[in-house]
Amino acid sequence: MEKIIMPEVAHTASEVKILRWHKKEGEPVEEGEVLLEVETDKATLEIESYAKGILRKLYYQEEELVSLGETIALIGEGEEPLPPELLSSARQEPQKPGPPLTRKMEEISGAFPQEELIRTELFSAPCKERPPEEKAPRKEVTPETTGPLASPRTRKLAQEMGLDLALIQGTGPGGLITEEDLKRALEDRERVIKEKASLAAEPGPEKEIKKAAPSPRPGRIMALSPMRKTIAQRMTQSFRDVPHLVLKTRAEASGLIKLREALNATLAEEHKITFSDILLKAIGLALFSFPQVNSLLEEDHIRELPQINVGLAIATGEGLVAPVVPQVDKKSLKEISQHSRALIQRARQGRLLSSDLKEAALTLSNLGMFGIEEFTAIINPPQAAILAVGRIAPEPIVQGEKIIPAPCLHLTLSADHRLIDGALAAQFLAEIKDILENPGRMLV
Structure with missing residues (x-):
């Protein structure tokens, strides 16, 4: 039975958020296959499996925060029984990283322009267990601390749709703005546009239509995203x-x-x-x-x-x-x-x-x-x-x-x-x- 450890994918943070599991319990997993996506303070990353077999158990669900170095899943043979100690103490204490886990870069192809830097090395190592009662509670991410709560993918979609995340009410865990929320907001906007067009087309007394002067765009206050906050901190640290x-x-x-x-x-x-x-x-x-x-x-x-x-x-x-x-x-x-x-x-x-x-x-x-x-x-x-x-x-x-x-x-x-x-x-x-x-x- 192979423990899958959350690798050190972010040298500026101690925990990451699981965005999506690419595999469900009971499904086969190949070595080097993408197992899950996580969100760090700098980017969304795909985590690859370093073991081959059947995904027997997931210890964390999507949208949950997990500390680097913790056991997040078990991979083993289909009929292999789960050890009782792993069932009783699912979430474990983070440990120091072990040997680096990387994909052969020769297998990845790609070229184009550029601009700055993130860097960290991916590690994996077995973790020591400790009683659940000693484990510190995981931090909760709230809109008050990060602004509109949304994954990088959702933010990108919102930008492409021309939607302001600050005006959208999230229905996901902890107020997370999901892709479904974006679709509803887009439908609401299109419905309002159609209603206005319908009212304008209704017959009525002829009026002189005057072109209204463009109103000045109101200023906005936008909360720093986790990535922008990290960039600000690191650039200030470097310059100072x-x-x-x-x-x-x-x-x-x-x-x-x-x-x-x-x-x-x-x-x-x-x-x-x-x-x-x-x-x-x-x-x-x-x-x-x-x-x-x-x-x-x-x-x-x-x-x-x-x-x-x-x-x-x-x-x-x-x-x-x-x-x-x-x-x-x-x-x-x-x-x-x-x-x-x-x-x-x-x-x-x-x-x-x-x-x-x-x-x-x-x-x-x-x-x-x-x-x-x-x-x-x-x-x-x-x-x-x-x-x-x-x-x-x-x-x-x-x-x-x-x-x-x-x-x-x-x-x-x-x-x-x-x-x-x-x-x-x-x-x-x-x-x-x-x-x-x-x-x-x-x-x-």
Whole structure:
């Protein structure tokens, strides 16, 4: 009998909410199959099963809060009896995480743009049991503390429908706004519109119709969503506590433009390489040359990461997230393109996998597609740095004794000065510039 433990999917929270079980008790489960969806303070995630068999027991139901590290289900053989001790003490005390549980990233394909960062590692480990009476009560989430209570998926649907969640009464547990509530609100709005149209069409005395002056839109007070609250806290913490060392440089981009055009000429539309994919590859190669930058500051020591993973900042309807593209130094540009495309799609659909949230020391934030020339990004602790990239635009450069126009790309590196000195940061940024100006290095 295998215990399914709620993994550490959120390093900024101690508990998550179960949104939906993909399996019911008695149904077969394959290893690596999505078992449930949970909502953290940053995103909606799909949790995969690390065991194969029959789902024998669920300890938590949908919309319930569960602490990280607790047993949430049992998977075993169909006829295997449930141990009495597991029946009598279903919910258990959270423990320290065990070995990481991840899906092989080579099995996931995807590419596209970006913006900031979240990062955590997925763990699983058996838990010690303690008597139920010693267990602290789970916290209840209320509209008073979080604003309109709704899952990221419901919020996205409401945005697409043009509905204001603050005006909708939730009928779910604890006032949760469900998809059915959205449908009813949409039907009510359409009914009112039809009634007004019907009244306007009724015959009556002719009147002079005057165009009314547009009334000013009233201001609104909106409660912070859990994700926006977390972003606000972490950005404030970083700006206040992390000494940012900011370095800027400019890379001549004609070589990488030609490389991208040559590669895309042979690729289908869904596999075309973006400038962000090229930047991810360049960052990965630079981190390989400077492993000191691929590190995290942890209390009184610096921990160098075993893999080169780079966060990709992605704008979503709920806020900014930064899942990672793993092992970018070892991936080809085509593989990076496929992975990042799928990553962006999952992030914007609110369906990130727990394996998308690995540790990374650096994040890429690219605003070039919005016409931004350059900007300075804020580090997401405990990461070591973040690279901000602007648009490619023609600028005058000196070539021999001549001044000629050439496409250029502005790079701004924000580094944590507590673990990265100015000289190291300068060498690292110069290495990224050299790779971009000599893009053939990315093909070796």
